[in-house]
Amino acid sequence: MGMSAVKLKIDGMEVIAQKGSTVLQAAKDAGIKIPTLCFHERMNPIGSCGMCVVEIGGKSEPVASCETLVEDGMSVVTQSEKLLQARRDALTAILVHHPLDCPICDKAGECQLQDLVFEHGITHVDMEAPTSKFREGYSTTFLRSWPERCVLCTRCVSACNEIQGIGALQVVDGPEGRQISYDESKCVSCGECIQVCPVGAILEKKAELRWRPWEVKKVRTTCPYCGVGCQLLLHVKDNKIVKVSGVEDGEPNKGRLCVKGRFGFDFIHSKERLTSPLIRENGEFREASWDEALDLIADKFKQIIAESGPDALAGLSCARSINEDSYNMQKLFRGVFGTNNIDHCART
Ligand code: SF4
Ligand code: SF4
Ligand code: SF4
Known part of the structure; x- marks a missing residue:
């Protein structure tokens, strides 16, 4: 055991944890699951939900394991009648204010x-909600x-x-409470x-109420919008993308996305998308095969180089290209055409 490790007992099991780590983390590392609601791996502990309570030897009341640091010789209990009751009370207090509209909630499942x-x-909640449940929300594109449906975990x-x-x-005090x-x-x-919302209190708008989580296939892919290479999960129903989320434990973005990566997928199913090359003849476009289009481009390039030299050509590779494609593009211009006129449009 090094200087930075502490020895404790969790549910009777000897556990060695890093100094400074939380009881919740130490339990997780030891394969012991403590229920959580507001806790999120990518954020500092919030400590608002009361689900992760544990009993600690010498303390009369349960404490939140997400906010309690491990100590040498500590004895932790994660399952007991008292804890079960405390967790049931915390959930019941949430349900008093929560409409169980799971049948029309995209989060259900x-x-x-x-x-x-x-x-x-x-199975039931006896208490009467002290205030009306309806609150005006916000809506964007x-x-x-x-x-x-908000459980005020404040993760968002x-x-x-x-x-x-x-x-x-922000959390504010409104007429209906926080x-x-x-x-x-x-x-x-x-x-x-x-x-990060654990419930259906903030949801995607585009395909709302048109799919259920168990109907979708989740396909992991790389965002096509820029060279960062964020990892996406496409939620696909009937061969159509209904939602995009970030891969929580995936590098480089660890779940985060920008507006384009998360919401900019309409073009994939657009009927206006070009699906074959177009060649302009006498001012009009006509459809062509890839072979015909590429042969025409190669002939035109050769003609320009023959007439005006390789520096008459310039290449601008797309910011959406992967690094390997951009590399090949500069190879083509420098090595094959013989010009250094090559650039990349990633300027944003
Ligand atoms: S947030 Fe969860 S519990 Fe609440 S209505 Fe939606 S699915 Fe049901
Ligand atoms: S909107 Fe969602 S994430 Fe934000 S406080 Fe409410 S339940 Fe938590
Ligand atoms: S969409 Fe992004 S910026 Fe807007 S409220 Fe949610 S987390 Fe904040």
């Missing part, structure tokens, strides 16, 4: 609240909030602040708030 309620066997606020550095979301306020003038429509 991959909703953390739904899963936790199921796992904790809560790409996203819509369903504020009555942390994500917009900590991960994206934008600060368009709520999330949205500043359209700051929002860059990255959709990170959608990515």
Whole structure:
């Protein structure tokens, strides 16, 4: 055991954890699952939901394991009647304010609240909601909030602040109690708030209510918009993309996307897309095969080089190309055509 390691017991098991790590992390590393709702791997602990409570020897009340650091000799219990009751109470308090509109919620099937309620066997809620459930939400071209479904975990606020550095979301006191306020003038429509929301309180707008999570096939791919190479999951129903999300543990973006990567996929299914080359003859375009089009281009290039020399040609490779294609493009211009007139349009 090095200087930076501590020894503790979790559910009777001896565990060695890094100094400075949380009880939640130490338990996870030891293969012990503690339920969470507001906790998110990519953000600092929020400690708002009360689900990750554990009992610690010597302390009379349960503590949030996401915010408690491991200590040498600590003894932690993650499952007990008292903890189960505390977690059921936390979920019940959320459900008092939460409409169970799962049948018309795009999140149903991959909703953390739904899963936790199921796992904790809560079948009814006796309490009356103290206030009305309906709240006015916000809606943009790409996203819509369903504020009555918000469980006030504040993940979206942390994500917009900590991960994206934008600060368009805030927790404010409204007439119906605490709520999330949205500043359209700051929002860059990255959709990170959608990515991290554990429930269906912020959702994609384009294909809303047209698919269920269990109907889609998730296809991992690389974003075609720029050279960063963000990893995407395409959610595909009936061979059509209905939603795009970021791959949480995928480099280089770790779940984050920009507005183009997350929402800019309409063109894929556009009827106006060119599917074969067009050759202009007498001012009119006609469809051609790839062989015919490429032969024509090669002939024209040869003709230009013969008449005016290789420096009469210039190449501009596309910012959406992968590095290997851009490399080949400059090889073609320098090595085959014999000109250094080669550039790349990535200037943004
Ligand atoms: S957020 Fe989850 S629990 Fe709430 S309505 Fe949607 S699927 Fe159901
Ligand atoms: S909108 Fe979603 S992420 Fe934001 S506080 Fe509500 S439940 Fe949490
Ligand atoms: S879309 Fe992005 S910038 Fe806008 S509120 Fe959500 S996280 Fe913040």
